[in-house]
Amino acid sequence: MALSGMRGLSVFISDVRNCQNKEQERQRVDKELGNIRTKFKNERGLTPYEKKKYVWKMLYIYMLGYDVDFGHMETVSLISAPKYPEKQVGYIVTSCLLNENHDFLRLVINTVRNDIIGRNETFQCLALTMVGNIGGKEFAESLAPDVQKLLISSSCRPLVRKKAALCLLRLYRKNPDVVNVEGWSDRMAQLLDERDLGVLIAVMSLLVALVASNFDIYWSCVPKCVKILERLARSQDIPQDYTYYGIPSPWLQVKTMRALQYFPTIEDPNIRRSLFEVLQRILMGTDVVKNVNKNNASHAVLFEALALVMHLDAEKEMMSQCVALLGKFIAVREPNIRYLGLENMTRMLMVADVQDSIKRHQAQIITSLKDPDISIRRRALDLLYGMCDVTNAKDIVEELLQYLTTADFGIREELALKAAILAEKFAPDLSWYVDVILQLIDKAGDFISDDIWYRVVQFVTNNEDLQPYAAAKAREYLDKPAVHETMVKVGAYLLGEYSHLLARRPGCSPKEIFSVIHDKLPTVSISTVALLLNTYAKILMHTQPPDQELQEHIWAVFSKYESYIDLEIQQRAVEYFALSQKGPILMDILAEMPKFPERQSALLRRAEDTEVDTAELSATKLRVQQQMSSAIVVSDQRPANGSLPTGQIKMPDVGKVEQGPRQANGALSKQDAQTASPEPDLLGDLLSPLAIEGPPGPVVSFPSSSLLSLEGPTEDSDPLALAILGEQPSSIQPIGDVAERFQALCLKDSGVLYEDPFIQIGMKSEWRANQGRLVLFLGNKNTSALTYVQAVLLPPAHLRMKLSLVPDIIPPRAQVQCPLEVVNLRASRDVAVIDFSYKNGAVPVNVKLRLPIVFNKFLQPLAMTTDTFFPQWRALVGPPAKLQEVVRGVKPLSLPEMANLFNSLQISVSPGLDPNPNNLVASTTFYSEATRAILCLIRVETDPSDRTQLRMTVASNDPNTTFEFKEFIKEQLVYIPTAPSVASSAPTPPPLPPVRSSSGITDPAAALAGLI
Structure with missing residues (x-):
């Protein structure tokens, strides 16, 4: 920014830099903005030089982060100036201050077009730069044809054509219709014959955008792209200005290979042979050197070449050469190179016949798993996961288990999930699988989803030969002094079902089994207590005739929980106590669980989806994913279909929602039928650190009518928490909630x-x-x-x-x-x-x-003072303009939390306006075509002793707006249960008295009026 001759601007910048604090800076900026505003009001007296100086000041102020909401017309008017200094200022400042939707831009479209089609190259460059920076649909529709003519013009200098190509790229991204694909493909092929590398780089950027949308009509560009790569690889006619550390135009090489990846495999043998010769030269000529800048450039070319080799499905020999080259990279000290080597080796897994070549580097990959850099550890984990098969599964899983105890928390969850998937997918025998999962739970219980131990239970239930072994291993782990709650769950379940198979082993009598499990009871959560009660009932069932001492102990536990506050625990204790007095009949009622239906594991199904996704991670897909958010937890929230048989608590179907262990056969409690909610798939995204959630509640099958919860709001649903309407096809499920x-x-x-x-x-x-x-x-x-x-x-x-x-x-x-x-x-x-x-x-x-x-999108916060609020409040008297309601069942929010909620809804809270510190006063403006701008006022009176109730008064000039605003606020404040409400025979509590302020005044208008 040339400041010579503009002393006033230099002085202003110096003054700002010399400010001691932010407040001084703000005062100096406000003073200058006031001066500029005054000068612009008297525009007739301004010379072009002065106008230019003030516009530069506006840009500087804007760059400091201050709002500049005036002077736009003066800025735009400079674009029409005949001299370069004023026109330059107009174009630069307009590009910075205005966006593509600003109305003032329409005023200069003709001026910009005249500059583009004129013969002054300097003005052409200024206009193309501004259009490229701002973009916009109107610019695209009006100026794209002229920009295209400049690009293909043989009389324009390379500088102008280069800017024209980049400008057309921006306009194409804003409106793809500006490029007529049918007539433009031949032009693009001709442009690729350009000798000037600057123009060629810009044109190649445009080609990448065009073929990303539709490659079919640009096949004629493929031979030209290969010729460009040959020219660069042989350093033919490459100016010194485009040689970077001895590498001919690495940017052009990368863009050209990227464009080729959008085309399917090239079939022409001559073109294919020429391309592979270039790629071979790149692979053989790239090595790690000491110069970091040269490394960055050469490796950018190399890794793009690797992506192209994979895309073209090259011969096995070249693929093996790529793997060997990557093997060198993952062994160097430079972390960036190691990261890229691991990442690209993971992408090589998609290629057939290279799995064995990658396995040769397994030791080095395992070493990278312990790298200080967590990003390298994650890439090593991804690679180990992808290269695992039946031949190396044991070694890889054992390494993951050893690393689990020292891994940092940021990677443990992903590590445990992948180890569980690999153990199930490639287990040489089921006993080894049980060992691995129990070790996972023991070493990283906090990071283990319930779905993992559910799956162990299914395997053990379905394989009789495995049951004694699994029960014995569970007994060993429960002997430890510190046991994670997940281990208590799986151990209690297995011992409850199969401890009788260990009766002849030392330390495995029913009394000892009960003792070791009962020692864990005080340390577990409510959901686990329910499972332990089930285990005690099972132990009694297997002890026939009953051991009197053991029976008395278990009955005492049941009696203790018969009056427990949690209805689920209470129901189970009562029913199990009654069932346990049936004697031998108990064997029929609490018989062992039947086998689970043989269906594909949800873990393996998700693992297969993940593998398919990994196999498609070509360079093209990676670039697309950078533009679209990904890595979102998949959460299957469908309720399980199926009827609920009498006398058996049934889990959701294994094939639809991964299920937990089924409960004992016994009388079905009302609590089971009424309180359970559809269980989400907690392993929706196997790689996401958000996948693990808290322990699920009791799970039962739901009738088909439960699907209504996905079709629309119910009385108990949050109106804003609206899911997909309509029933989804079972094969396609949404990603994320x-x-x-x-x-x-x-x-x-x-x-x-x-x-x-x-x-x-x-x-x-x-x-x-x-x-x-x-x-x-x-x-x-x-x-x-x-x-x-x-x-x-x-x-x-x-x-x-x-x-x-x-x-x-x-x-x-x-x-x-x-x-x-x-x-x-x-x-x-x-x-x-x-x-x-x-x-x-x-x-x-x-x-x-x-x-x-929604309602709050049409709200604009409005801060009010005592002088402005009370006259408005007093003017609105009684229904329907002013409505009052005592609201119960409110989320227990503190006053600051409630204020934050209101502010997020565009409702401005006025602290200190209400005389009672427990009350909250807020205001906003609601906009609609019927009412225009209408003021909405609200007062909330809270009870510090009971945050679940409050009194709310809402007022506005429009009765309909008042009612809708009141109901909207109520919906935000009232607690909405996520599961169906539990039917209770308890009497309905009497209504609470009106919430009163500390002064005893019940009318909010009178309370507020007392301030003045």
């Missing part, structure tokens, strides 16, 4: 709305008064196109919505944007729904998603 995604978007303006294995729907929105503009991003995650794409809006009556046309087909690994315009007509809490459907091959998918266009 859709309800949580919806809730998050209700409070923020961008994020992921929905995701499944094939598509991700993101959303970005902005809100102004009663209008909103949203953009839906439909991203195809797949390698094949999504067809029959449809999106139908189901708007409520209070919203006027317009969705741009959604394309019928989303190309592979492409993303389309669908603008959605919203106008709020009146106050309502109804939520809009979008009916979205598509086909992936022959698989149809249909989901109905709730859009986060």
Whole structure:
């Protein structure tokens, strides 16, 4: 930024830098902004030099982080200046201060176009730079043809054509329709014959974007790309300016190989041979040197070449050469190179016939598992997991178990999950599998999901020969002084079912088994106590005739818990106590569990999905994933289907939701039938550190009517916690919790709305008064196109919505944007729904998603003082303008927590306004077409002794707005249970008296009026 001759600007910058603190800086900036505003009001007296100086000052102030909300017209007007200094300032500052949707940009489209098509190269560069920086749909539609002409013009200098290529790339990303693909493919092939490397790099960036969306029509570019690589590999006609540490234009090499990866395997033998010669030269000529900059450049080229070799499915000899080269990299000291070596070796696992070559480096990979850098440890873990098979499973799992005790907490969960999957998938015998899982629980119980020990129970139940061994191992682990609760669960279950098989072994009599388990009872949670009571009943069942002393001990435990506060424990204690008095009949009632149905393990099914995903992680997919959020926990929240047989507590079906061990055969308690909730798949994403959750509650099968919980809100559901509407096809399940995604978007303006294995729907929105503009991003995650794409809006009556046309087909690994315009007509809490459907091959998918266009999106916080609040409050008297309600069942929030909640909903809390410190006063402005801007006031009176109740008073000039606003706030405050409520015979408590303020005044208007 040239400051010569602008003394005022230099002095201002010097003053700002000399400020002692932030407050002084702010005062100096405010003073300067006031001066600039005054000067702009008297614009007639400003010379072009002065206007330029003040606009530079505005840019500097903006760069300091201050808002500059005026002077935009003066800035834009400089673009039309005839001289370069003023025009330069106009273009630069406009690029920084204005975004693509700013109205002022429309005023300069003609001026910018005249500069682009003019003959002044300096002005052309300025205009292309600004258009490329701002982008925008209007710029794309108006200027793209002129930019294309500049790019293909033979009379333009390379500097201009280079900027034109990058500008066209930005416009294409904003609006792909600006490039006519049918007529442009031949032009692109001609542009690749360019000798100037600067233009060629810019053109190659454009080609990468074009072939990512549609490669079919650009096949003519493939031979040209190979020729470019040959030219670079042989250093033919490469200017010194484009040679980086002896490497000919590494950026162009990387972009060219990246473009080739979007095409399927090349069949032409001549082109294929030439390309492999270049790749062979790159593989053979790359080594680690001392110069870090040269290493970075050469390795960028090398790893892109490796990705291209894998993509082209090269011969086995070249693949083995790649593995050997990566083996050298994972052994060097430089951590960045080791990381890249491990990552690319993991990607090599997708190639056939290289598994054995990778196994030769197993020792070095295991060494990397203990690297100080956690990112290298994670990559080593991924590689070990991917290369494991029946031949090396024992060695790898044993290494993981040894490393588990010293691994840091950030990786233990992933480590334990992968070890469990490998042990199950490649177990040479089931006893070894049981040993591995029990060791996992013993060494990392806090990081073990319940699904893992559920699976052990299934194996033991289904294999009679394994039962004595598993029971004996459980007995050994329970003898330890410190045992994790998960070990108590699995041990108690196994001993309850099979301890009678150990009766002749020392230390395994029923009394001793009961004693070792009962010692753990005081240390476990409520859910585990229920399982232990089940175990005690089983021990009594196996001890026939009963041991009187043991029977008395167990009966005493049952009697103790008959009056326990938890209904589940109480129910079990009562029923088991009654059943245990039946004598030999107990053997029939509490018989051993039958075998589980033979179905694929949920762990292995998830592992296979993970392996398929890993096999597809080509360089192309990795780049797509950088643009689309991933690594989200998959949570299957479908309730298990099936009827509930009388006399047996049944678990969900193994094939649908991985199940825990079934409970004893006995009378079905009402509590079991009423309180259990659908159990989510806690291993939704095997690699996610968020996958492990707390211990599940009791699990039973649900009738098919339970599916209604996915179809719409119920009386007990949070209106904002809205999941997918409609029943999902059983084969396609969403990734992540859709309800949580919806809730998050209700409070923020961008994020992921929905995701499944094939598509991700993101959303970005902005809100102004009663209008909103949203953009839906439909991203195809797949390698094949999504067809029959449809999106139908189901708007409520209070919203006027317009969705741009959604394309019928989303190309592979492409993303389309669908603008959605919203106008709020009146106050309502109804939520809009979008009916979205598509086909992936022959698989149809249909989901109905709730859009986060909710009440608080049309609120604008308004801070008020005593002088402004009370006149408004007193003017609104009684229903329907002012409504009051005593709300019970409130989430127990402290006053600061409640204030934070209100602020997140765009409702401004005014602290200290209410005379009672236990009360809260807030205000906001609601916008709709019917009411325009309407002031909404709220007062919340809390009871410090009982945070579960409060009194709320809401007021506004519009009765409908008052009611909807009150109900909306109530929904945010009231505690919504996540499971169906438990039927109880307890009498309904009498209504609480009205909450009173400390002064004894029950009318909030009178209380507030007393302040003035």
